[in-house]
Each structure stands twice: as C-alpha cells, then as structure tokens.
Amino acid sequence: MEDETGDVLRRSLRIVEALLFASAQPLRAADMAPYLGEGTDVNGLLLVLQAQYEGRGINLVRRGEGWAFRTAEDLGFLLRREEHETRPLSRAALETLSIIAYHQPATRAEIEEVRGVATGKGTLDLLMEAGWVRMRGRRRTAGRPVTYGTTEAFLDHFGLEALSDLPGLDELKGSGLLSGRLPAYLQIPLPFDGGLRDDEDPLDPSDLGDPEPEDGEI
Structure with missing residues (x-):
C-alpha cells in the first residue's frame, strides 16, 4: 500500500x-x-x-x-541579452506603472495627480498590451472613471511573489521610477489587488473596446 x-x-x-x-x-x-x-x-x-x-x-x-x-x-x-533586446518603457510609462502598482485601484485622474502631468491614453494602452496592467472596474464617483490595477504577468516579469514584495518609497525614488513630484501625503506600498472594493462597480460591456476615449499628453 x-x-x-x-x-x-x-x-x-x-x-x-x-x-x-x-x-x-x-x-x-x-x-x-x-x-x-x-x-x-x-x-x-x-x-x-x-x-x-x-x-x-x-x-x-x-x-x-x-x-x-x-x-x-x-x-x-544569462538573460541580459534578452533584456537588451526588449524595448524599454518610456519614463512616462514607468512612472504610470509604478503609481498603479502602489496605488491600485487607481483612476487616470489619480495617476495624473501623483505625476503632476496629464497621462496620455496611449501610455495606459501600452501597459495593458504588455499584460502588466488591467482595467479593474469603475469608481463609484461622478463620471464613473475606470480603475486600473496590475496583473500576475506584472508580478512574473518583475520577479515578485506578491505586491507586498514591492520596494519601499526611498528605493523606488532612488531607482528613478518616480520623480520628486510626489505629494507629501504619499505613503507606499498601499496596493490592493483583491476583488472589487466597495467603491468600485463592475466594468461595462463597452469597456472591452475603448474605456476612455479622451486624449491627453504623455
């Protein structure tokens, strides 16, 4: 036996x-x-x-x-050659990805508030095409803006077991992923990657097409 x-x-x-x-x-x-x-x-x-x-x-x-x-x-x-052959993200994309990672669920307006500049829709599209960012839901506020969060592919690419393994604020700023344009109240990591929160509604069917038609500057 x-x-x-x-x-x-x-x-x-x-x-x-x-x-x-x-x-x-x-x-x-x-x-x-x-x-x-x-x-x-x-x-x-x-x-x-x-x-x-x-x-x-x-x-x-x-x-x-x-x-x-x-x-x-x-x-x-051994993988350095592969890394060099991969097209690097722009600074705008890196900052946007970092803010989403630490502040998810985050809306486009919240991302822009931290960055201090408008975030072009193309930047978010690029991150979603890479599979690192996903649309989570819609915030229960005026205009019902889309909320964004990271994916398991994001964790896999950056070698993280969980969001709790993200580096601290000082390390993040030291790596150049976030500039000095940070509000005084910013405290990280404060990410949330669970199911929809009480302030989020499920995505609309039309969100699979073009969730945010307005354009902005990267």
Missing part, C-alpha cells in the same frame, strides 16, 4: 511538473487540478516540487496565485 501511495505521489508530481514546463504563463492550482485525481492536494504538490528544485538552475516560484519555473536569480545574467 505504501509503494502504491508513493507511485501516485511521483506520478502526480510528474504531471504538475509537465504542466508547468508546457505553459508559457504561470498556472494556478485550480488550472492543474483537472489533470489530477479528485481531492488531490495540488498546493501540497507544488510545495514539494518547489523544494525539489531549490538550488537548481531553475526554480519553481510563486507569482500571485500562479506558479512557474523561472531561471534562478543568481543566474539572471
């Missing part, structure tokens, strides 16, 4: 391992559950697999609610 249990465990670990290797995006436990026996503790399997890969060239890491195999941090220099 013990051998049979061990065989089931090894097979389950192999299935989880194969699913993760075959996926280009982080997978949640719920995504893998259908491929395993009913009642399987997928989270437990992930922790076992994570321990098995500890210290190797690739590690099993958590990104929000998802899991993925990624190159070990100390071997990140």
